[in-house]
Structure formats: C-alpha cells, structure tokens
Amino acid sequence: MARHLVRLSWRSVAQSFSRRAQVASSAWAGLAVLLFGAVLVAVALRFSGEAADTTDRLLRGALVLVLAVGSFGTGALTHAADPLDERAVVFAGRTPGAASSGTLLASLLTPASLALLLLSAATVLTSMTEDAPWLQAAAVVLIWLVWWLAARLGVRVGRGVSGRRWGHEFAMLASYCLLLIAPPLVFWLLFLPWQDALDAAGEAVSGSIPWAPPASVLFVDTASSPLVSILPVVALVLLLGLLEFALGARAARRAMRAVSPGGATRLGLFRSATSSGPRAIALRIWLAWLRDGRYAVVLTTVILMPLVFVIPIAVGGLGLEWLSLLPVPVFAFLLGWALHNDTAYDSTALWIHVTSGMRGVVDRFGRAIPTLLLGVIVILLGGVVTGWFTSRELDAVVVIGVGLALLGTTAGGSSIMSAWRPYPVARPGESPFSQPLRSWGAALVAHPVAGLVEIALCAPAIWLGLLAVRDGDWALAWGVLGAGIGIGAVLAAAGLFIGGRVFTRRGWKLLEFAQSY
Structure with a gap:
C-alpha cells in the first residue's frame, strides 16, 4: 500500500x-x-x-x-x-x-x-x-x-x-493582518536605523x-x-x-460515518447571537469585512493611509521623534471616520432593521462594535510599537491616549452622520471603485466638516499629549491617557445615543434612500 x-x-x-x-x-x-x-x-x-x-x-x-x-x-x-x-x-x-x-x-x-x-x-x-x-x-x-x-x-x-x-x-x-504589519515595517525601513536595530535585536534574540x-x-x-x-x-x-x-x-x-442529506440548520457564528441584536449586527459587519469587496477597499485605505500621510510630512522636515507619533492617531481617526456611511454600505439589510421596529441605538451600537474592538486592539499594539520605535515608554502612553480619544469621538460622530447624511455607494456585487450616478448633495461637505469637528473635540487630549512629549512629563502623559479614555467613552456613548434617535426618526427616509439607487 x-x-x-x-x-x-x-x-x-x-x-x-x-x-x-x-x-x-x-x-x-x-x-x-x-x-x-x-x-x-x-x-x-x-x-x-x-x-x-x-x-x-x-x-x-x-x-x-x-x-x-x-x-x-x-x-x-x-x-x-x-x-x-x-x-x-x-x-x-x-x-x-x-x-x-x-x-x-x-x-x-x-x-x-x-x-x-x-x-x-x-x-x-x-x-x-x-x-x-x-x-x-x-x-x-x-x-x-x-x-x-x-x-x-x-x-x-x-x-x-x-x-x-x-x-x-x-x-x-490573513491579508488584513499582513496589511497591518506592512506600514510599521515600511516606516522602520524608511526612517529608522534598521541595521543598528537588527544588530541590537540579534544580541537580544541570539541568546x-x-x-x-x-x-x-x-x-x-x-x-x-x-x-x-x-x-x-x-x-x-x-x-x-x-x-x-x-x-x-x-x-x-x-x-466512514454515513451522512444523510438534510439535517439541522447550522447558524455558525450567529448561533451565539440569536438573543442579542447588537451582537448579530456586529457579526454580520465582521463577515462583510471578510466577504464584501467594498468594505475591503475601505479597510485597506484606512490601514495604508497613515503611511501615505506621514511620508510627505517627513519630506517636509519634521523630526523623527514627532513623526513616529503620527501613524497611530491618524489610523484611529480614519477608522472611526470610515463608519460615517455604513448605512449605505449595509443598505440591503436596512429594511429588516426598519420594518422590525429595531431600536435605533441597537442598530448604531451593533455597527460600531467591530470598529471599536478593532480600533482598541490596534491602538494598544500600535502604542507599544511606537514606544519601541522611539525607545520611550512615555510616547506609548501618549499615543494610546490620543488614539482612544480620536477613535471614540469619530465612532460616535459617524454613528450620527451615517443616519443623518448617507450618500450613494456601489451596490453589493458591483465594483468597489464604481460610483452611482447621483449627486452626493450636502453630504459632500457635511462629512469632512464633521471630521474637523471631531478633531476639535479631541483638542484637550492632543494638546496635553504635545506638552507631555515636549517636556517628558509623566504626570501629563497619564493625564493624556485618562483624558483620552474619558473623551472617547463619553463622546462615543453620546454619539451612539443621538445617532440612535436620528435613525429612529429617519428610518423610513433611510429606507427610501436605500431603495432609490
């Protein structure tokens, strides 16, 4: 044999x-x-x-x-x-x-x-x-x-x-994981003395x-x-x-077991979400990230954009000690802000939410869960990597605090904007790079302005972070972390609540919008 x-x-x-x-x-x-x-x-x-x-x-x-x-x-x-x-x-x-x-x-x-x-x-x-x-x-x-x-x-x-x-x-x-690893690696190769770091790592790891x-x-x-x-x-x-x-x-x-056709229905991951509306919505959004090319384009852009944002600033002459602090907060802002049109991307399921009488806050919270969980994990890991890049633990604390403030604020603001001013996107199955022939209207201005307002709301944490890094003050650094957690949590909760009220009041208008393109 x-x-x-x-x-x-x-x-x-x-x-x-x-x-x-x-x-x-x-x-x-x-x-x-x-x-x-x-x-x-x-x-x-x-x-x-x-x-x-x-x-x-x-x-x-x-x-x-x-x-x-x-x-x-x-x-x-x-x-x-x-x-x-x-x-x-x-x-x-x-x-x-x-x-x-x-x-x-x-x-x-x-x-x-x-x-x-x-x-x-x-x-x-x-x-x-x-x-x-x-x-x-x-x-x-x-x-x-x-x-x-x-x-x-x-x-x-x-x-x-x-x-x-x-x-x-x-x-x-696996592609998302590789994309998350690629920007820090490219940043390391472009802006840091990687040969010296490799020798230092060799001494640490060789043992x-x-x-x-x-x-x-x-x-x-x-x-x-x-x-x-x-x-x-x-x-x-x-x-x-x-x-x-x-x-x-x-x-x-x-x-060798005999398998008969038919049998019980397998719900897979959704078996654990049969009694929870937010959990079911979050699981569907997670699966959409893995299956829908439109979400893949958005996430890929969010992951790569911090590196694209940093390169021209580096060419402009910003010091490396400040340049290393930018990627994680930029990622946190873009990830939360990318939620601003999630209602349009998930328009095929919107009618179920509206006709079933689902509370608006349940819809908003379920859509925000994947963004918040992914953002918190990446911000924590990114803060650790930033501290390793700069060899200063204080920088890690500051980056985590500012990142959490930006993530929570933008997620809350996007929960309001996606229910108030959605704009047309490619339908499921179409090319992610196509755009429906319909005017964006006021959304073309409203969403960028909302992003600027969200940055302004995080100004206290950002200002404290700049002072903490400049002075090397640990008291200010811990203040940044506390302010970041507080601002992010409060504004995220407020945004989800207000967004839920807007979703409930505009439910039929949103359904009309979803069916009109």
Whole structure:
C-alpha cells in the first residue's frame, strides 16, 4: 500500500501541472513557493556569512523558523494538489489508524518533502561547517522532519477550512493582518536605523535561539552535551507526528460515518447571537469585512493611509521623534471616520432593521462594535510599537491616549452622520471603485466638516499629549491617557445615543434612500 501511495503521489504531482488539471493553480503555487524558499535560503546564507556573529546567528535561526511557518502556510494554500488523503484510503479496506500512518509515511517520499530535504541540507551544511558529520546529519533530518510535519498539518488545516467554505474569509483575514504589519515595517525601513536595530535585536534574540527548536540544532555546543540542543527538537518532532497521526485517524474515522442529506440548520457564528441584536449586527459587519469587496477597499485605505500621510510630512522636515507619533492617531481617526456611511454600505439589510421596529441605538451600537474592538486592539499594539520605535515608554502612553480619544469621538460622530447624511455607494456585487450616478448633495461637505469637528473635540487630549512629549512629563502623559479614555467613552456613548434617535426618526427616509439607487 505504501509503495502504491508513493507512486500515486508522484503521478498525481506530474499530472497537476497539466493545463486541464483542476488543481493546476495549487500545484504551480506550491512550486513557486518552493523556488522562493530556495532563493530565501541562498540570500540569507549569503548575507549571514558577512554579518556580525550575533546577526549571523539571528539570520540563520530566523531562517529555519520562517521556513517552518512557510511550510505550514504552503501546505494550507496548496492542499488541493496533495493526493495523500486518508479519507480516500480508508475506503480501500484499511483501518483509520493504518490509513493515517500509511499516508503519513508515504508523504515522506513526495516531491515536496524531498525538496524540503534539499533546503534543510543546504541550510545545515553551510551553517555547521565545523561540527561532526553525525551532528550535521542529525540536524538535517530533524529540521527536515519539522518542516515536513508543519506542511502536513498545513494541508490538514487547508482541508478543514475548504470543507467548511471558509477559504475566502481566512484569506481576507490573513491579508488584513499582513496589511497591518506592512506600514510599521515600511516606516522602520524608511526612517529608522534598521541595521543598528537588527544588530541590537540579534544580541537580544541570539541568546534565546539556542533554546528555540528546530533552530536550536544549528547551535549545538560541542563543549557540553549535544543532547541539550537535540532532545527538544526530537520531542517537537514526536509531538507533531503524533498530532498529525491522531488528526488523520480522526478524519478517516469521520469519513466512514454515513451522512444523510438534510439535517439541522447550522447558524455558525450567529448561533451565539440569536438573543442579542447588537451582537448579530456586529457579526454580520465582521463577515462583510471578510466577504464584501467594498468594505475591503475601505479597510485597506484606512490601514495604508497613515503611511501615505506621514511620508510627505517627513519630506517636509519634521523630526523623527514627532513623526513616529503620527501613524497611530491618524489610523484611529480614519477608522472611526470610515463608519460615517455604513448605512449605505449595509443598505440591503436596512429594511429588516426598519420594518422590525429595531431600536435605533441597537442598530448604531451593533455597527460600531467591530470598529471599536478593532480600533482598541490596534491602538494598544500600535502604542507599544511606537514606544519601541522611539525607545520611550512615555510616547506609548501618549499615543494610546490620543488614539482612544480620536477613535471614540469619530465612532460616535459617524454613528450620527451615517443616519443623518448617507450618500450613494456601489451596490453589493458591483465594483468597489464604481460610483452611482447621483449627486452626493450636502453630504459632500457635511462629512469632512464633521471630521474637523471631531478633531476639535479631541483638542484637550492632543494638546496635553504635545506638552507631555515636549517636556517628558509623566504626570501629563497619564493625564493624556485618562483624558483620552474619558473623551472617547463619553463622546462615543453620546454619539451612539443621538445617532440612535436620528435613525429612529429617519428610518423610513433611510429606507427610501436605500431603495432609490
């Protein structure tokens, strides 16, 4: 059976690259990722040889860990091209355990696994040039096994996501996470001495890398017992292997169950929101962020705009100590202000809210929950990153305080404006960049003016923040944090309440607006 599975995997891989193959895109994507991994290994090893000792250790250890994560991600993305599925083998008369172990062992000899073996050998043989041959061989095998098991677990995750039809949602979620990481990284590369920071990080991290499997096998201390570095990696391999075997046996066992058509209705996430109007609205908005291209364009703009805003100011000559404080407050303002036309974006569900007699404050609060939760999380993380950039904890406190004030104020103001002055946008299913042929009317002026008013309402927190940063006064910094929380909470609550009253009074006019374009 194992020989047959290996032959099947090679034949399936060869056929996957044909033009008519249903999984051709996954196969070519997997090949592209493997080639990228090879280039990454070559570049990292090339520059690590010329770097300082601590930076060299950081690059080599990070390379092993990054490729482990990359193997998992590649398996998840290209799971459709993997032919070794224990759910199919179990119907050939094998027990679930035998099917799981058979596919697991057969996957060792697949083209992708052998390519990972070559990458592991290249990494180890260029990093452990002075170690004993048996240590080099052990390191090659252990790193290869970790990468291979990570890829197999990625395939399993990809199958689970695809089976539940969550692939698009997970892809969008990953895209948003990458977008959130990109602006700080670009800011770091453009405006900060990243080479010095990399050396400093190398000194801080190099001490922990020898204890981080599987990278720890690259730094075996031959003066003491090599088992100190090898045994954790062996334990990791056994743990991942047992996990893969158990999940494979479970999948094979579930495949043998008879499934009749029909059955109970599955509400998914909405099962937890059947008794809460705001929770149901918030969950629908979250799903719209992941499924609706119009929301994706808005969120992408909000995430990238702070970097675009900062670059011309930097060219104008603003000092780095002040420039580093701008991105997080700008993001907080844009995220809250982007809520100002949410009624138009969600117009297809608006009639349910109006005809069911839903209270306006429930509608407003439900729409604001996703924005407020995302904003608070990003502001807290952004404040920490800002403090790390500037090496001053005071800056982190100030940025968090000002950001929370702007987020709460703009979310409250947008809750009023979206019920008072909505304007036409592209309908669901249309291009996010299209615009209905209808005049925006007073909304063209009302929303920018509302944004300026919201900034003015946050002036006390902003002014205290400027004084705290200029004087380095911790008392003022804590005052900024308190003022930011207070202003944001009070104005957000006031905006939601007033917006709810406006929504209730203008409900039928909003419904007429939603049906008129």
